[in-house]
Amino acid sequence: MSKLLIIGAGGHGRVIADCAEASRQYCEIAFLDDSYPEREQNLAWPIIEKSSTWKSFKDEYSFALAIGNNQARLALYRALDEANVHLPNIIHPAAIISSHSELGKGNVVFANAVINPGSKIGNACIINTSASVDHDCQLADAVHISPGAHLAGSVKVGQCSWFGVSSSSVQAICIADNTQIGAGAAVTKDTEANGLYVGVPARRIKDI
Ligand SMILES: CC(=O)SCCNC(=O)CCNC(=O)[C@H](O)C(C)(C)COP(=O)(O)OP(=O)(O)OC[C@H]1O[C@@H](n2cnc3c(N)ncnc32)[C@H](O)[C@@H]1OP(=O)(O)O
Numbered sequence: 001m002s003k004l005l006i007i008g009a010g011g012h013g014r015v016i017a018d019c020a021e022a023s024r025q026y027c028e029i030a031f032l033d034d035s036y037p038e039r040e041q042n043l044a045w046p047i048i049e050k051s052s053t054w055k056s057f058k059d060e061y062s063f064a065l066a067i068g069n070n071q072a073r074l075a076l077y078r079a080l081d082e083a084n085v086h087l088p089n090i091i092h093p094a095a096i097i098s099s100h101s102e103l104g105k106g107n108v109v110f111a112n113a114v115i116n117p118g119s120k121i122g123n124a125c126i127i128n129t130s131a132s133v134d135h136d137c138q139l140a141d142a143v144h145i146s147p148g149a150h151l152a153g154s155v156k157v158g159q160c161s162w163f164g165v166s167s168s169s170v171q172a173i174c175i176a177d178n179t180q181i182g183a184g185a186a187v188t189k190d191t192e193a194n195g196l197y198v199g200v201p202a203r204r205i206k207d208i
Helices: 011-023 051-057 070-082
Strands: 002-007 026-032 045-049 062-065 195-198 203-207
Touching: 002 011, 002 051, 011 026, 026 051, 045 051, 062 070
Parallel strands: 002 026, 002 062, 026 045
Antiparallel strands: 195 203
8 A cells, every 4th residue: 555645635536535535545645835834624534735846745645737737737747747747547436447548647536437348548647437438439638538528539638638527528539628518518520729619519619
């Protein structure tokens, strides 16, 4: 059993801690957050230092990144990976992940999420509560599939793209890098990079 240090003590961090606790893989779970020392506790788990101090803990702990912003999470992931920090995938025991899928490092997969066979998940991705990634999808690094969002088969999702809560994608399309899909949208065609798409069917409404 190893010790887990989560960078970021917000709501997403608390779900990661809860998920790690449920996985029974860790003997200790704690946080780094810039609100320390004003806040020393985050529900059942201590906040032990500021985020910037992570290097001093890197030989003692495994790390998880609880940063919602995809670009910021990817930047921090790269810094920690470069420093040979151990970045396990944090997987809730109630997630269903095909043994014929592949996950990189530093991902989180929450309760009731499903990843089906042939899918490849990059690094630092969030597969949130009850999201599904169907067969043969390919997710690049730092993608976020929000709660209840669903990807049909063979969807490619570019780096740092974000599916909002309860959004969906039809099969076999390409979501470009840095695409944001609004809550409840249904994507039916390839997207172009750096766009915000909303509605059913999803339409690009602005650049991001
Ligand atoms: C566990 C967790 O919490 S994980 C986090 C999950 N969170 C989400 O999934 C959030 C998803 N976010 C959204 O859907 C947001 O509404 C966004 C990103 C699409 C838009 O946010 P903003 O950039 O602030 O845009 P803004 O709110 O100004 O809306 C712009 C226009 O789009 C419309 N719009 C916004 N969101 C949506 C949507 N999901 N579907 C349809 N139309 C929308 C607005 O009504 C507005 O229209 P108007 O100009 O005619 O008034």
